[in-house]
Amino acid sequence: MSDLGLETTATLACTVNGEPVRAIVPVRQSLVDWLRHGLGLTGSHVGCEHGVCGACTILVDGRTVRGCLMLAMQVDGLAVETIEGATASGRVVALQAAFRERAALQCGFCTPGMVLTAAELLASEPRPSRARIREAISGNYCRCTGYQAIVDAVAAAGGND
Amino acid sequence: MPDRLLGSTEAQIGASRPRARSRALLAGRGRYLDDINLPRQVHAAFLRSPVPAAVIDRLEVSAAARSPGVVAVLTWADLAPVCQAWRTLSAAFPGLAAPEQTPLANGRVTSVGEPIALVLAASRALAEDAVAAIELDWRERPAVGVATAALAADAPLVHPELGSNLAWRFAAETGDVAAAFASAATVVEERFVFSRHTGVTLEPRGILAAFEPSEGRLEVWASHQMPHQLQLHLGELLELAMSQVRVTASDVGGGFGVKMHVYPDEVAVCAAARLLGRPVKFVADRLESLMSDIHAREHVIEARLAVDAEGRLLAIDAKGVQGIGSHSVFPRSSTVETLMAMRTLGAPYGLAAARAQADVVFQNKAMTGQYRSVGHPIACAVTERLVDMAARARGEDPLAMRRRNYLEPGDGRCRTALGLEVFDLSHVACLDRLEALMGLPALRQSVAARRQAGEVLGLGFAAFVEMTATGSEVYGMAGVPVAAADTIQLAVEPDGSLKASASLSELGQGTDEGLVQVLADAVGVAPERIGLEMGRTASGPHGGGAWASRGAAIGGEAAWHAGRKLRGQILAAAAALLQTPAAALDLVAGCIVDAQRHERITLAALARTVHFAGHEFPQGTLPQLQVAHHYRREADIAIPTNGIQAALVQLCPETGLVRCLQHWVVHDCGRIINPLLAGEQVRGGVVQGIGAALFEHCRYDAQANFLDGSLADYLVPMAMEMPDIAVGHVETLYRGSTLGAKGAGEAGTCAASAAVLNAVNDALAAVGGGRLAEIPLTPPLVLAALNDRSNAG
Numbered sequence: 001m002s003d004l005g006l007e008t009t010a011t012l013a014c015t016v017n018g019e020p021v022r023a024i025v026p027v028r029q030s031l032v033d034w035l036r037h038g039l040g041l042t043g044s045h046v047g048c049e050h051g052v053c054g055a056c057t058i059l060v061d062g063r064t065v066r067g068c069l070m071l072a073m074q075v076d077g078l079a080v081e082t083i084e085g086a087t088a089s090g091r092v093v094a095l096q097a098a099f100r101e102r103a104a105l106q107c108g109f110c111t112p113g114m115v116l117t118a119a120e121l122l123a124s125e126p127r128p129s130r131a132r133i134r135e136a137i138s139g140n141y142c143r144c145t146g147y148q149a150i151v152d153a154v155a156a157a158g159g160n161d
Numbered sequence: 162m163p164d165r166l167l168g169s170t171e172a173q174i175g176a177s178r179p180r181a182r183s184r185a186l187l188a189g190r191g192r193y194l195d196d197i198n199l200p201r202q203v204h205a206a207f208l209r210s211p212v213p214a215a216v217i218d219r220l221e222v223s224a225a226a227r228s229p230g231v232v233a234v235l236t237w238a239d240l241a242p243v244c245q246a247w248r249t250l251s252a253a254f255p256g257l258a259a260p261e262q263t264p265l266a267n268g269r270v271t272s273v274g275e276p277i278a279l280v281l282a283a284s285r286a287l288a289e290d291a292v293a294a295i296e297l298d299w300r301e302r303p304a305v306g307v308a309t310a311a312l313a314a315d316a317p318l319v320h321p322e323l324g325s326n327l328a329w330r331f332a333a334e335t336g337d338v339a340a341a342f343a344s345a346a347t348v349v350e351e352r353f354v355f356s357r358h359t360g361v362t363l364e365p366r367g368i369l370a371a372f373e374p375s376e377g378r379l380e381v382w383a384s385h386q387m388p389h390q391l392q393l394h395l396g397e398l399l400e401l402a403m404s405q406v407r408v409t410a411s412d413v414g415g416g417f418g419v420k421m422h423v424y425p426d427e428v429a430v431c432a433a434a435r436l437l438g439r440p441v442k443f444v445a446d447r448l449e450s451l452m453s454d455i456h457a458r459e460h461v462i463e464a465r466l467a468v469d470a471e472g473r474l475l476a477i478d479a480k481g482v483q484g485i486g487s488h489s490v491f492p493r494s495s496t497v498e499t500l501m502a503m504r505t506l507g508a509p510y511g512l513a514a515a516r517a518q519a520d521v522v523f524q525n526k527a528m529t530g531q532y533r534s535v536g537h538p539i540a541c542a543v544t545e546r547l548v549d550m551a552a553r554a555r556g557e558d559p560l561a562m563r564r565r566n567y568l569e570p571g572d573g574r575c576r577t578a579l580g581l582e583v584f585d586l587s588h589v590a591c592l593d594r595l596e597a598l599m600g601l602p603a604l605r606q607s608v609a610a611r612r613q614a615g616e617v618l619g620l621g622f623a624a625f626v627e628m629t630a631t632g633s634e635v636y637g638m639a640g641v642p643v644a645a646a647d648t649i650q651l652a653v654e655p656d657g658s659l660k661a662s663a664s665l666s667e668l669g670q671g672t673d674e675g676l677v678q679v680l681a682d683a684v685g686v687a688p689e690r691i692g693l694e695m696g697r698t699a700s701g702p703h704g705g706g707a708w709a710s711r712g713a714a715i716g717g718e719a720a721w722h723a724g725r726k727l728r729g730q731i732l733a734a735a736a737a738l739l740q741t742p743a744a745a746l747d748l749v750a751g752c753i754v755d756a757q758r759h760e761r762i763t764l765a766a767l768a769r770t771v772h773f774a775g776h777e778f779p780q781g782t783l784p785q786l787q788v789a790h791h792y793r794r795e796a797d798i799a800i801p802t803n804g805i806q807a808a809l810v811q812l813c814p815e816t817g818l819v820r821c822l823q824h825w826v827v828h829d830c831g832r833i834i835n836p837l838l839a840g841e842q843v844r845g846g847v848v849q850g851i852g853a854a855l856f857e858h859c860r861y862d863a864q865a866n867f868l869d870g871s872l873a874d875y876l877v878p879m880a881m882e883m884p885d886i887a888v889g890h891v892e893t894l895y896r897g898s899t900l901g902a903k904g905a906g907e908a909g910t911c912a913a914s915a916a917v918l919n920a921v922n923d924a925l926a927a928v929g930g931g932r933l934a935e936i937p938l939t940p941p942l943v944l945a946a947l948n949d950r951s952n953a954g
Contacts, residue, residue, distance in 0.1 A: 003284035006229040028286065042196035043189020045414070047363045048447040052872040055363055083189030096187040100179045103841045107669030108186025109363040109414030115187065131881075138879040141872070143363045143415050144669050146848035146909075147880040149841055 014075045016041070017085025025072045032056040032067025035082060043083035043112045047141070054140030057113030058082050064120050083112035092119045095157040104153035106144030114140045118154045127158050173678035173688055174900070177837035180674045181688075182412075182667070191412040194367035194384040195444045202369070202440035203232050205430055206288035208278040208295045209449070210270035213304035213525035213865035214317070217268055221296035222278060228294050230287035235279045235433055237265040244432035245398045247423075249489040253639030254496045257329045258523070260320040262488050264429035270299070271319055271487035272525050273867040274452030276426045279433055281441060304525035306865035308484030309461050311522035319487055319523040328489055329496045329521045331503050335578050336514025341476035345467035349550035353543055354935035357459040357484075358857035359451065360532055361877050364414020366454060367444035368427045370434035377401065381408045381431060386416040386666050387706030392698045393642055394423045394492060395431055403698075410696035416668040417849070418532040419454045421708055423491045426453065451869050455495075455530030456859045459484040460502060460539050462519075466547035472555055474566045476514035477507040477578070479543060483521045483529075490530040492641055496521050498529065501536025501628070507544050508577045508626035509588060509803065511568040515578035525865040531708070533849055534907035537627050542915040545623040546934060549919045553926065559919075563624050563805075564592060581628060583801045585903075587893040588624060591805050591827040595622075598889045599807060599825050608809070612927055617812040617947070618822075619924025623915035625806070628799035629830075629904025630714035635798060645793065647716050648702035649723035651680065652787035653731065655772040657751060657765030659686060661693040661723075664704020665716040670906055671838035672712035676720045678834055679900070683724025684731070685748035686764065702789060710904025713834050714800055718898050719792035726788040734784035735767055738777065800895050802903045804828035806847070808916040809884075812924045814947055817940030819855055819921055820882070824913070827889040831903035836890070839905045844886045846909020852878040853910075854917035854936050 007026035014021055016039060025034050030049070035041040035058065047055035049068045056067035059081040086092045095115050098104070105111040114137060121128055121136040128136065133154045134147065142150060185191060222234040233239075246267070248259035261267075266277040278295055282288035303317035310316055311326040319326055342348060362384075369382040379401055385391050388408040396403045413420065426443060434441040445453065462481035469475055481502070485495035503517040552562040567588040568577065574584035595601075608618050636643035650662040661680060667673045673693055681688040694701060704719075705711060728748055735753040736743035739761055747754050751764045770777055771784045778784065807825040812818070826843050833839050856876035860868040869875040894901025914936055921938055925931060931949030933942055 003230055003282075003287055006283060006287060026286070036195070037198075041189075042193075043191075045193070045364065046195070047365075048872045050447065050871040050873060053363060053447075053877075087188040096184075099187055100183045103179055103183070103671070103837050105183055105186055105669070106671070106841065106845065107362075107364065107413060107415045108183065108191050109193065111186055112189040130885075134880040134883075138881040141363060141877050141879065143361055143417070143849075143877065144845045145841060146844035146846075146886060147878075147883050148844050148885050151880065151885075 010073055012073055012076050014078050014080055016080045017082060017088065027071070027073055029072045030068050031070040031072045031075060034072035035067060041082045041084050045109050045112065047109065054113045054117065055110050057116050057140065059116060064117055083116060086116060086119065095119055095154070098153040098157040102149045102153040102156065104145060104149040110140055110142045114142065114150060122154070122158045130155060173681040174834050176678065176835065178674055178678060178688070178835055179837065180671050182673060186412070193364050193412050193414050194369060194382060197369055197382050199369065199371055199440040202442050203281040203283065204285040204288050205433065205441055205443035206280050206285060206292050207276040207426055208292045208297065210266065210273055210275040210277055212270065212299065212301050213273050214302040215270050215299035216302060217266060217270065217297065217299050219296065219298040220278060224296065225280060225291040225294040228291035230283035231291045232281045233437060234291065234295065237263050237267045239436065240264060240429060240432040243399060243435050244428065245400070247398060247491055249491045249494050251494045251639045251641050253635065254329045254494055257489065257494060257496060258323050258327065260323060260488060262425065262491065264425040264432060272527055274449070274527060275487070276429060279429050281433060281437065304865040306524060306526065306861050306863050308459060308482050308522055308524060311484065311524055312520060319525055326523045327520060328485060328523050331499055331517065331519040333503065333579055334516040336476065338476050338478055338514045338516045341514040342467045342478065345475055346470035347468040347551055347554050348465055349547055349554055350465035351546060351550065351934045353462045353464065355458045355460040355539055356937060357456045357859035358853050359454055359456045359859055360417040360419035361875070362415030362417060362419050365445040365447065365450045366420060366424065368430050369440060369442040370431040371440035372435040372438055374438050377405050379406045379431060379435060381406070383408055383410055383427065384413050384420055385410045386413065386421040386668060386708060388666065388696055388698050389644060389664060389703045389706060391423065398428055399431060399435060407699040410666060413668045416707055418530060418535070422455060422530050447872060448870055451875055452527055452867050455490055455532065456486065456527050457529055457532030458539060459529060462543055464543045464547060466551055468551045468555070472557060472562060472565055474510050474512055476512055477544065477547070478516045479506055481519035483519060484524045484526065485521055486524055486526040486528040488528050490528045493531060493643065495529045497531055498536045502539035504579050504581055505537050505540035505626060505628065506579055508540065508581055509568065509624040510566040512578040517579055526861055533846060534627065534910040537625065537911045538850060538853065538914050541623055541625045541912045542918055545915040546918055549922065559622055560592065564589065581801065582798065583626060585893050585895055586801060586803045587829045587891045588803055590891045591803060591829055594889045594891055595805050595807060595825060595827045598827060598887050617814055617924050617928055619810050619920040619922065619927065621808045621916045621919025621923050623806050623912040623919060625804055625912040627802050627904065627908055627911045629710040629802050630800045631709040631711070632794050632798050644703060644705040646791055647704040647719045648789055648791040649719045650702055650789045651723045651727045653764065653768045655768050657763060657768040658690045658692065659684065661691055662701040663693060663695045663716060664702045665695055665712055666706040667695050668707055670712060670842055671835060672707065672716060674838060675713055675834040676716055679717050679720040680724045683721045684728045686751045690751060710906040713902040714895065714898065714904055715792060715794065717834055717900050717902050719790055721899050722792055723788055723790035726790055730785055730788065731764060731767065734771060734786065735762060737779055737782040737784070738767065738770060794897065796897050800903045802828065802830050802908060804908055804912070806912040806916040808920040810917060810920040810924060812921065812943055812947065817944035817947065819938055819943060821851055821884040821917065824884045824886045826886060826909060827891060828905070828908045829891040829893050830905035830908065831895045832892060832901040833890060834902060840888045842906045843888050843909040846907055847886050847913040848878050848883055850910045850913025851883065851917055854914040854938060856937055858937050
């Protein structure tokens with residue numbers, strides 16, 4: 001059942017994971033809800049809808065944002081990247097391998113956001129200290145691991161283990 | 162394993178293998194509940210009670226029903242024709258008060274967040290719009306918030322028909338407690354306050370239900386720890402045969418005990434799907450999660466400990482109150498928490514006498530329930546704090562005190578003072594290992610030097626016993642249908658790979674990987690050749706799911722025996738085909754070999770023959786190549802595990818903030834199937850315990866209004882505030898099983914709060930501050946204790 005006919009909508013044009021997208025979206029719909037339910041990009045997760053937990057972390061014009069704190073319409077004309085795109089391009093492959101080897105994920109719900117946040121850190125600071133890693137991922141809650149394995153994995157991916 | 166494979170290429174049991182499933186999860190290709198959609202599905206939003214206690218005078222939904230996109234607005238009157246109410250009954254808790262509970266409010270509400278009406282609409286947003294259009298008139302009733310006030314003569318009644326707020330009362334006594342305290346050289350006592358916290362699974366609870374009227378079949382997808390239990394209760398409540406109810410749990414974004422209950426809102430969704438004949442999806446938002454997921458703990462306990470002149474512990478005496486909220490959670494009952502909190506008091510130590518009493522009371526708050534390490538962290542904090550206080554009163558090392566008093570049955574078994582049967586423990590070995598892991602003498606010198614330099618540092622310890630892998634007696638004798646057994650089905654596919662199905666559940670712990678490792682060794686194939694399915698009642702055998710740290714100890718054992726059975730069938734089939742005695746054959750890495758290790762036939766070729774060229778077998782030979790093994794432990798009501806934790810903390814004198822600098826754990830979970838994953842279970846559990854000790858709090862005001870609206874209010878530990886956690890293991894095998902595995906998943910949570918509490922008190926004592934016995938240890942509490950000079954020398 002489509003809800004579009006019942007909502008105030010607008011037309012949105014942007015790129016998502018490098019592909020041009022045009023869509024009619026409810027103006028009140030959050031970016032992460034649109035990515036998930038409009039485009040089927042379910043790798044971005046909704047954990048709190050208050051911008052606290054970081055599970056919805058995605059990139060807009062190359063910078064991490066909270067997908068729950070932006071409206072879909074706010075990316076009109078911009079470039080969106082999700083974990084699906086980052087995976088396909090291979091740009092987070094070292095982090096993904098390090099997370100896997102170190103068991104730096106359990107339920108996996110926080111993991112896509114965690115990987116994208118860690119990738120942003122490593123892009124600007126290739127060999128961060130453990131304290132710096134902990135600080136950088138503190139906007140991403142993980143309820144399963146206790147974080148140490150994640151810190152280890154990010155350090156390893158940065159060549160600093 | 163008595164019969165470890167001869168010539169096995171590489172043992173999988175004991176290997177640190179990353180979870181196979183982690184590749185998909187890392188790529189964002191997990192399939193969590195909200196990732197699943199069905200044609201014609203509608204979305205649910207609930208009107209929830211805004212007040213803690215009220216009688217509903219008028220519930221008018223007609224305007225909401227006309228709201229855009231709305232398909233239906235349902236109340237209890239609508240659901241009642243297709244759904245039963247329930248009561249939480251358990252013979253394990255004699256006298257347990259069991260008020261009726263309905264999926265939507267039946268004329269009154271007893272806590273903030275209780276579902277009153279259900280809107281079904283084209284989207285969650287439209288459903289929420291319509292919720293705002295429901296007209297509700299209520300008369301607020303006085304509410305009970307504070308647990309210790311719930312039994313006062315003038316306390317309002319949560320359920321007036323019960324005549325009391327007492328849900329259940331626990332009492333146990335062994336030995337002569339009065340005489341022990343009368344003869345004691347040292348008595349220490351404390352009043353402990355354990356606030357409510359909750360699991361905060363990062364993926365909220367969610368359920369998607371579809372009903373096929375022509376077949377009378379309810380198909381449910383749920384983010385749940387025990388789909389088989391949910392299937393059973395949905396069948397009962399909706400009056401469907403279990404064979405008509407299918408529950409699937411795919412990827413589950415955390416459980417920790419939150420997702421093991423039958424929640425009113427989830428039952429309402431299934432009943433609505435049946436009424437509407439179209440799929441209904443409900444995914445809780447975070448506010449709903451915080452107010453309606455089970456909360457945990459909430460105890461006030463007054464306790465004392467008697468010690469003789471030689472420093473031997475004589476007796477413990479505790480009296481507690483637990484507030485469980487508006488109902489005892491269905492189907493297991495919230496009282497399990499108090500039972501375990503009382504029964505595990507003093508568990509690491511030999512005590513001649515013990516007394517434990519507790520009142521479990523109803524309040525106008527969210528239900529509490531089984532959260533990671535049920536009850537144990539409470540007992541551990543009480544016991545370990547008292548032991549530290551006694552050591553300080555005697556002027557001796559807290560570890561010397563523990564070492565002197567450990568209860569170690571050696572090769573035998575014995576009972577703790579409060580009735581737990583313990584065996585195969587290793588307290589002294591764990592303590593030795595901990596001291597080495599910490600480099601304790603050097604660490605203590607460093608702490609002393611840093612204190613000299615003005616830092617407020619504390620070092621705290623907490624030993625523990627945790628009862629894991631609960632056996633069938635517990636719920637079976639209580640008359641509660643909870644599976645303590647598990648079953649593995651195993652079959653050989655035509656290409657020689659294995660198809661396995663387990664009644665266990667996977668929530669990220671890695672039970673799936675561990676089971677595959679056990680199966681690989683038991684059968685004699687590579688783990689990559691095993692496809693394991695879990696979480697599907699339609700195709701999987703009935704069993705327990707994820708609770709009580711049972712994956713390795715019960716699931717692993719089921720897997721081992723299933724694997725050995727299948728291996729026997731494979732070798733028998735090969736023997737028939739090859740005209741060779743089965744005893745002369747072995748199965749190694751997917752090949753059937755003879756006594757000289759020469760390959761005779763691959764499992765793939767054998768399987769192909771069985772499936773597609775069965776005529777090649779001698780007349781009368783019908784190889785099955787498929788087994789099911791149902792494993793139930795016949796002895797021991799639970800498997801005790803033990804260990805010890807240590808915490809180093811730093812207090813900030815200006816802010817009262819507690820910083821955890823380092824944490825250590827030594828644990829004995831018997832045979833470790835996967836050291837990598839077992840270590841991470843411990844670490845994750847520790848951080849949940851540290852969260853409870855320092856941050857996490859479901860806050861209510863005195864009138865039981867809920868005050869936490871988001872994760873900005875309810876504080877979950879973040880990476881920058883958590884320490885590195887060193888984990889060591891001692892492996893004392895459980896002698897009652899083949900593998901010898903014990904539970905590992907909850908041990909981290911069991912003692913972490915206690916270690917931090919002791920560390921903070923150690924820091925306070927070092928600067929002449931007051932004592933603290935309340936968690937979370939918030940900055941105002943810590944500042945007050947730092948400024949309390951009453952103990953200053």
